[in-house]
Amino acid sequence: MDQRAREVVALLRQLWYGLSAYRLYPGALERPGFRAAVERIARAAAPVLAAGAVDLRIGPDGFATPAGEPLPGDEDALRLAHACFERGAERLTISAPPDAQDLAAFFEVLTTPPAAVEEAGGLEAALGEGRSVRLSPVGPEPVLGADRVVGDREPGVAPERPATDLLVEDLRGSEREQAETILERLRVFAAEAPGDPPRDPDFHRRLYDAVADLPRPLRLAVNEILIDRVGDDPFAQRLIGTLSNAELSRVLVDLGSEGRDPMELARHLAAVGVRPTDVVDLTAALQAGHEDAGTIIAGLERLGLKVDELPDQRATEESLAEVLARYLVATEQDDLRAIGGMADGDEERAAALLVAEDYVVLEEDPARIRQVLEVWGEAVRTALAERRSEELAALARIADRARARGPEHAVELRAAVRRALDAALLAEVVAAPDAVALLEPLGAGAVEALLDALAEEPDRGRRALLVGLLGNLAAAHPGPVLDRLSDERWYVVRNAVSILARVGSPVALDRLAAVAHHPQPTVRREVAGALVAIGGPGAIRILRDLATDPEEEVRARAVDSLGALTDPAAAAILAEVARTDPSGALRRRAVEALGGHPAPEATALLLELASRRGRPRLRRGLRRLAASLARERGGAG
Structure with a gap:
């Protein structure tokens, strides 16, 4: 690949990034983010135009020279080609460094639905006269037979990917030889697919997905061949071209486990012009263990920011953080609002969330992180109101990253969720x-908001609904519920105990042991009921205390809970209640619970209670009941 081809691809890539920036705020030419994109495009265009105007063919497989030679594979350049081709363009010319007005006209066409471009009179009418960037419906030579999806015309049937089991069927030889066989089968599949070449822009991605599903040894062997040949094999170039920089970096690091040098492979990809030098820095970051750095460049590019080429050395999280910080400062932090879901398109919202996720990982200034988290709360509210569950999952990942930075951010996140979840x-x-x-992606913040609502809810039916919902959510986030056990309001404590009963986690035992001495009997009774769901020796110890509570209603609930536990120790406590409780009704209740107890030891305890020699001796009616229950269980009485 010659130098000019690499420079042209770099310019096309910058045009794609500029389109991403324009999509965030269409028509807003004065936004700092768009102005920065214009400057980057001008810098990329300068060396290209110094050697003459750019004149490219556009087809379903990307850009090519007027002679029909394909340009080097690049994911972003291919996306730009698809956007142009879908709107009827078969030729792109750039005659001078484009200014903001020319780029805005160009990007406006590419953000307009294909049918609307046709209705406006076609590309030339939509772009206007005298532009430095031109799209034409007919290239230097027409792209014969090329189908495109424009307006109401239906696309052809997309060829499916080959089944993985067919790729690995009847393989022989070494892993390298098997990998060669798999690649040959992929070539045959591509050659036999409808159209020549396949018209589906995602066709080669589906082919690579079949590679990604291979067993690890074969996958590594196929990837190694593809990367070694990517400079001179168009098929390998197309498959590798479907990977993002982050995905490709992970492939290189995986190959490092097989003895290849990931940095050498990354430099090879950059040297042959398949990828920019960014892939070298990302690979270095991943090798150094900075997995979080793997997505930041892709996220910035999709927002219209191209990270400056860094020196060929091991990248660090700090260097990437500085790049993002400089971008946010340069744009006066206006684009932080995009993190709040204020961009119009799903793609742009996702890109903004991706940047926010990396930002909270890499930023060192707590005040700046707080600013992002404030906007994060606004995004949570919008996503909830619009029922965007996938976006809520992305927001949850941002929250997880922020929590890992320190406890103060966990507190801020919980407060942000509580503000977002107002009563209405x-x-x-x-x-x-x-x-x-x-609500599940919002974690502890959602649990706290629901607990607040539960404390103020007067309707019994809605309280039951909230308790049920909290029982589902608090299993992963019991902390806020445990905190409510020390609330001064007895009914709040009771609610918390009821929720913990639904969770059934032993983590609550120590706190429940303290609440078992709460001054309000209703709370103590709730504790006795909750311990059934937790079980174990710890629960039985607490129930032993509650079985001697001053209030009969509490002791009665403890007896019921002891009867539901399978541990023999629970049966022994029931026998003690039957002998010593001051309430005759409760003594009878304990004997009946013992009769239904699953522990085999309960039979012997019933026989002891039925005996006249037992001390203290039960009244005749209870002794007869104990004897009858023992006989039913198979004991002699």
Whole structure:
């Protein structure tokens, strides 16, 4: 690949990044982010135009020279080609460094639906006259037979990927030889697919997905061949071209486990012009263990920011953080609002969330992180109101990254969720059939907001609904519920105990042991009931204390819970209650619970209670009941 071809691809890549920036705020030419994109495009265009105007063919497989030679594979350049081709363009010319107005006209066409471009009179009418960047419906030579999806015309049937089991069927020889066989089968599949070449822009990605599904040894062997040949094999170039920089870096690091030098492979990809030098820095970051750095460049590019080429050395999280920080400062942090879901398109919202996720990992200034988290709370509210469950999952990942930075950010996140979930929105979400799925990504913050609502809810039916919802959510986030056990309001403590009963986690035992001495009998009774769901020796020890509570209603609930536990120790406590409780009704209840107890030892305990020699001796009626229950269990009485 010659130098000019590499420079042309770099310019096309910058045009794609500029299109991403324009999509965030269409028509807003004065936004700092768009102005920065214009400057980067001008810098990339300068060396290219110094050697003459750019004149390229556009087809379903990407850009090519007027002579029909394909340009080097590049994922972003291919996306730009698809955007042009879908709107009827078969030729792209750039005659001078484009200014903001020319680029805005160009990007406006590429953000307009293909049918609308046709209705406006076609490409030339949509672009206007005298532009330095031109799209033409007919290239230097027409792309014969090329189908494109424009307006109401239906696309052809997309060829499927080959089945993985067919690729690995009847393989022989070494792993290298088997990998060669798999690649040959992929070539045959591609050659026999409808069209020549296949028209589906995602066709080669599906082919690579078949490679990704191979067993690890074969996958590594195939990837090694593809990377070694990518400079002179168009098929290998197309497959590798479907990978993002982050994906490709991970492939290189995986090959490092097989003895290849990932950095040498990355430099090879950059040297042959298949990828920019960014892949070298990303590979270095991944090798150094900075996995979080793997997505930041892709996220910045999709927002219109191309990271400056770094020196060929091991990248660090700090260097990437500085790049993002400089971008946010340069744009006066206006584009932080995009993190709040204010961009119009799903793709742009996802890109903004990706940047936010990396930002909270890499930024060192707590004040700047707080600013992002404030906007994060706004995004949570919007996503909940619009029922965007996938976006909520992305927001949850940002929250996880922020929590890992320090406890102060965990507190800020919980507060942000509580602000977002005001009473009106929470009422809507709680009533939704997918309430758990919507709130689950928000973690402890959602649990706290629901607990606040539960404390103020007067309607018994809605309280039951909230308790049920909290029982589902608090299993992963019991902390806020445990905190409510020390609340001054007895009914809040009771609610917390009821929720913990649904969770059934032993983590609550120590706290429940303290609450078992709460001054309000209703709370102590709730504790006795909750311990059934937790079980174990710890629960039995607490129930032993509750079985001697001053209030009969508490002791009665403890007896019921002891009867539901399978441990023989629970049966022994029931026998003690039957002998010593001051309430005759409760002594009878304990004997009946012992009769139904699953522990085999309960039979011997019943026989002891039925005996006249037992001390203290039970009244005749209870002794007869104990004897009868023992006989039913197979004991002699």
